[in-house]
Amino acid sequence: MDQINGNREQLEGKLQERYGKSKDEVRKEVDDWSSNQN
Numbered sequence: 001m002d003q004i005n006g007n008r009e010q011l012e013g014k015l016q017e018r019y020g021k022s023k024d025e026v027r028k029e030v031d032d033w034s035s036n037q038n
Contacts, residue, residue, distance in 0.1 A: 003008045008030065011030060012027060012030055013028070015030070
């Protein structure tokens with residue numbers, strides 16, 4: 001998280017690079033994770 005400075009688009013891009021998932025897959029996973037954090 002430090003590398004992306006809280007930027008969601010950068011987070012999604014890093015996850016896409018790391019895991020080879022589509023933008024839509026990553027966006028859904030980040031949405032799910034984010035909603036579980038509150």
